[in-house]
Amino acid sequence: MYQFLYDLIGNEILAGLLVAVVPLTIILVFALFGIWLERKVSAHMQDRLGPMRTGWHGWLQTVADLMKMLQKEDIIATDADKTLYNIAPVLVFSGSFAAYAVIPFSSKLLGSEVEIGIFYVLAISSLVVAGILMAGWSANNKYSLLGAMRAVAQIISYEIPTALIVLSMVMLMGTLSLDKISQMQTSSFWNWNIFGGAVFGLSKFLLIPFMFIAALILFISTLAEVNRVPFDIPEAESELVAGYFTEYCGMKWGMFMLAEYGNMFAVSAIIVILFFGGYQSPIGYFGNSIGVQWLVPFEQGFWFIAKGLTLVFVQMWLRWTLPRLRVDQLMTVCWKYLIPYAFLNLIIIGIISLL
Amino acid sequence: MLTEFGKILIFIMLAIIFVVAVFIISKLLSPNRPTREKYLTYECGENPQGSPWVKFNIRFYVVALIFLIFDVEVVLLFPWALTYKEYGVYGFLVGIIFLLVLGLGMAYEWRKGDLEWARPHPKPPKLDEILKPKS
C-alpha cells in the first residue's frame, strides 16, 4: 500500500499519512457501527427493539449521538488539573490507535511492516493505562479516582497473561511480525493456528488442545485489558457512577468511547491474527478461482473484518449476560488462575514444538 | 527515507491531530455559559467533603513486584523464543531453567500471601458488642 502510494505521489510523508488515514476511517466507521451494534444486540437480547427512530432500524443513531456530543458544552471543573485533564483523552486514543499501525487488514493494506509487530502492540497498549490514570487523577473527583486506581491495577496485571500467551505463539511461529504470522496460516481453515498451524504431522494434533486453551486465556485477558464486562470495574456503572470518566462531558467523553471501541476491535484483530488465520479466508479465494488477481486483497480485507466482528459480537454478548466481578476477585482470577495456566501452556507448547 | 518506525510515528501524529481537530470543532459548535455551580466537582449532588487527592494505597508494591517478575521475564524471553529452535533441546532447556526459577519466585510470592488484593474481611455484627454502651 505504502509503496503503491509512494510511486503515485512521490512524497514519503504524504504517502505515509494517506496510509495512516485508511485505518483511521476503518476505526471511525467501526466505532459508529460498533456502538449501534452494541445497542441493537443488547436490545434484542433483552426482548426490546433498540434505536428505531433515526433512519431504518436506527442505523443513524450513532451519527446523531456524535453530532449531539459535538454541540455539548465542555466543562472542566475549577479544581481539576487542566493540562492533565485535556491530555488524557489524546493519550488514550493515540495509544489505542497506534496499535493499528502493525495490524495487517489484508496482504496489501498494512501500516508499517516493522519487524517486531506483536511486541510493539504489547508495548503501545500500556500507553492507555497512563491516559486512564491521568484522566482519573486530574478530574479531582472521588469516583474517577477510584475508577482510575482500579484501572491501573487491572490493566497492568492482565498484560502478563497476554504477554505469556503471545510468547508461546511466537515460540511456535518463530517470527514477531503479524504479517508473516497471517501468511503462515494460508489456504484452508485447517491450517489456522487454533488447529495447530500449517506444518503437518504429529505435533499438529498434539497442539490443538493447548491452542484452544491459549486462545481462551488470551480472550479473557484481553477482555480485561479493554475493560469489558465481566471485568468493566474501572467504569462500573452501578458502583462508581461512571468510573474514571465521571467528569468528562461532550466530545472528550466521546474520545474515550471511540478509544474503547477502537481497542475492542484491535484486541479482537490480534486474537484473529494469532489464532484464526488473520486475513486468510477459510475456504480459499474466489478471486484466484476466477483468475482476477486484484480482487484477492479486498476479499482478505472482508474476511479479516468479518472475523474481527464476530469476536466483537462475542464480547458484546458477554457484556449483557454476565454480572461484574469485584476488584479482588479480578486479581485472583489473573494471578492465581490465568498466569499459572499460561505458564504451563507455554512450557508444554515449547516441548511440543521441539518434536 | 521513511523508516518503518517513521510510519508508526505518522500514525501517532495522525491520532493526535485527529483528536485535537475534534476538540476544536467541538469548541466552535458548543455554547459556553460558565456559572459557578457548573464548575464544582460532581459528587452525587452533595458538597464533596475533603479532597480526593489523598495518599492512596494502590498496593503498588504488589503490582510492581509481580510486574517485575513477569513482564521483565517476558521481555527477556522474546529473543530466546525466536532463536531457541536452532540450538535444539539445549536451547530450549536454557529458557526452561530461566522460566522455572521465575516460577519459583511466583510460588514464593503466592505462599507468602502477597498476591492477596484488598480482600474484604467482613466482621458480622455481634449483638453483645453492639449493645455495650458507647464508652
Add this chain to the structure above:
Amino acid sequence: MGLLDKEFSDGNIVIARVDDLMNWARLSSIWQLGFGLACCAIEMMATSASHYDFDRFGVIPRNTPRQADAIIISGTVTLKMATRIKRLYEQMPDPKYIISMGSCANCGGPYWEHGYHVLKGIDRVIPVDVYVPGCPPRPEALLEGLLKLQEKIRNESLRKKIA
C-alpha cells in the same frame, strides 16, 4: 423516514439546514440522567424496560450529569432534595432540557396542602420544558412527553442557544 424527517419546504438557506441537522441530532439522542425520586421513578423504569422501551427514541440513562442532556424529575421533590436537584441541573453541560414527570413534580401533587416538607412544583427551582401530568403518569404519557420535548427541540434555533 429520510435522513432528516423534516422536509425542506421553506427557503433552504444553509443556516436553516445546519440548524435542522443540529436540532435533529440533539432531539434523536436525548440522554436522560439516570435518577428517580419516587413512584414515578418506577414508572420511568417500566418505560425503559422492554414493554415500552425508551431506547427506541435514542434515550439511554447516563449516571453522571456531565454526560446527560435531560433530567426527568420523576417523583416528589422535597425541600431537602430541591437544593441537590438545583446543583445537578447546574452541573449539566449546556444544551439541557427538563421533563417534569408526575403531578408531584408539576405542582406538589397530592401533597400540596399539608406537605410542609414538599416543594410545590420543581419549576420553582429549575426551568421546566415539558410537564407530564398523572400520578404516576402511564409510560405512554411519559413517551408522549418525550415526543413533545423532541417537538420543541426540532423548532429550536441553534444560534439563539449559543448567543
Add this chain to the structure above:
Amino acid sequence: MALKTETMVLNMGPQHPSTHGVLRLELEIEGELILSVKPHIGYLHRCFEKHAEAMTYPQVIPYTDRLDYLAAMGNNFGYVIAVEKLLGIQIPERVEYIRIIMAELQRIASHLVAIATNGADIGALTPFLYLFRDREYILSLFEMTCGARMLYNYMWIGGLSHDIHPDFVRKTKEFIIHFRPTIIELNNLLTFNKIFIERTANIGILPIDTAINFGASGPVLRGSGLPFDVRREDPYSIYNRFDFEIPTGKGLVGTVGDCWDRYYVRVLEMEQSLRIIEQAIDNIPEGDVHSAIPKRIKPPKGTVYARVENPRGELGYFIISDGNLNPFRVKVRAPSFVNLEVMGELCKGHLVADVIAILGSLDIVLGEIDR
C-alpha cells in the same frame, strides 16, 4: 508494611445509580475498604402523618398507596385492617379472598423489582428486563380490576372499590402457568450464576440475634434463619386457611444470613405466593364487595396496632382515634425504615462494591423510609 493512608469520605449521594431512590450513604473509606457507613435519609419525606391527621379515614387510603409504592396493595391492606379492627365490623368472605389474591400478586410484583434491581446493581442487566416484562403481566391484571398500574386505592374500609373483572380468574391462571418456568429461567440465569454467587455469598452476614434486636423483618430476618412471618405468627384476614411454607436462609452457598440468602428467600417466597393464589383463585365465594362499607366512619375513642406481612417486612399501623372523623394520630412502622438501620453495622470491613450488593439485598423503598 501498612502504608499510612488517609481515609476519604465518599458520598454515595441522593443521585446514585444504585441507591434505589434518594438515599445518601456517607462512606468513610480507606483505599477500597470501608471503615464506616452513615445513611442519611429524609430526601423523600412527604409528611404522610401530617396528612393522615388532616384527612378523614377513607381519604387516607390513597396516601397509604404512596408509602411503599412497590407494594401499594399491601399498604392498603394494613391500614384497612387496622381501621376495621377499631370499628369491629365483619367483612364478607368474597372481599377477604380477593384481598388475599391481590396482596399475593403484589408480593410477586414487588419481589420481581427487588430481585431485578439487586441483579442490576451487581452488573447483570438482562435479568432486570426479563423480570420487568413479567411484572408488566401482573400490572395488566391490576389494571383490569382497578384501572391503575401502580397506586390503586383499591381496598376500602369494609370492602373493595371495584369487584374483580369477569375474566380475571382465567387471566390469573394463565399468569401462574406462564410464571413458573420463568422462575426456573431466573434461577439458571442469575441465582446460580458463579459470578453472582461469588459477589453475594458471605457478604453482609447478619446473625439472627442481631437481626431480631435491630427489629429487622421480612426477607431480611428470614434470610438470617428465623421463620418469622406475620401471616403465620399473628394471622390476619383468612391466611390461616391456606397452607404455605415460610422459606428461610439455609446458607446453601455461603453462611446463613448473607446477601445470597436474603436474595434466595425472595425467590422462594414468589413460589409460595403462587401456591396461595392457586388455592384462593378457585374458590372465591359469591357476594357483593360493597355491602359492608359503612357510610360514615367514626370509630370509638381508642388505639389499635395492626400489622401486615408486606414484601419488605412487617408493616404496622398504630392508629389513635379520638372519636371524630379524622384519625388523631397515625404512625406507620415501615419495614424498610427498620431494615435500613442494619446497614451501618453490616458494611464494616467490606469493599465499596459490596455496599451496593448489601443495599440491594436489603431491598429498601425510600417512599416508606421517609414517609
Add this chain to the structure above:
Amino acid sequence: MKNPEEIFELLKNEFGDTILGLDKDTPTESIILVDSMNINKIGAFLRNNNDLKFDSLMVLSGVDDTNGTKVKDEDGTDMISGGTLSVYYHLHSTNLKHKITLKVSTPRENPQVESTYNVWRTSDWHEREAYDMFGIIFLNHPDLRRILMPYDWEAGYPLRKDYKNPEFYKGMKVPY
C-alpha cells in the same frame, strides 16, 4: 404466652411505683403507663426476663396528646402550652409470641425520656424521628439529630398540632 394483666402484675411487684397504671377500657389494646425516667431499666428487665423475653421493639411512636390549655398567639393561631407529649412502645416477643404496649408521658415544655438505645438498637432511628417530629429529647442517645427534616430546619417540630409552616426555606416558598 402472657396477657397484659399478668405482665402488669409482674412489673408492679418488680418496680413498684414507677409503673403508674394499666388502662384496659379503651378498645383493642391495654396500655401500661410507665414513668419516663427509668424506661431503660424496665426495658432491659422486659428483654432479659426468662418468661417475658420481649426481644423486639416493633414500633416507638411519639404522640402530641393535646391536653394543654389553648393560648391565642399574636397572629391569631392557637398555641398549646402545658399538657404532655407521650411515647408509645409496642413490644413483642419472637419466641413467646405475646405483645405489650407501654406508654410514657413527659411535660410539653421540656420533654425528656430515657433512651432505650442499648436495650433495643432499633430504637435508635425511632427516637431520632420522635425528636425530629415532636422535639422529645432522649437522654444519652449517641447522636440525637433530625432524621427526616433537613438538619438546619429551625421552624420547630412539624408533627406538633400547633406547628406553623415557615414562609421561606433557603429561598424556596414553602406553603402553596
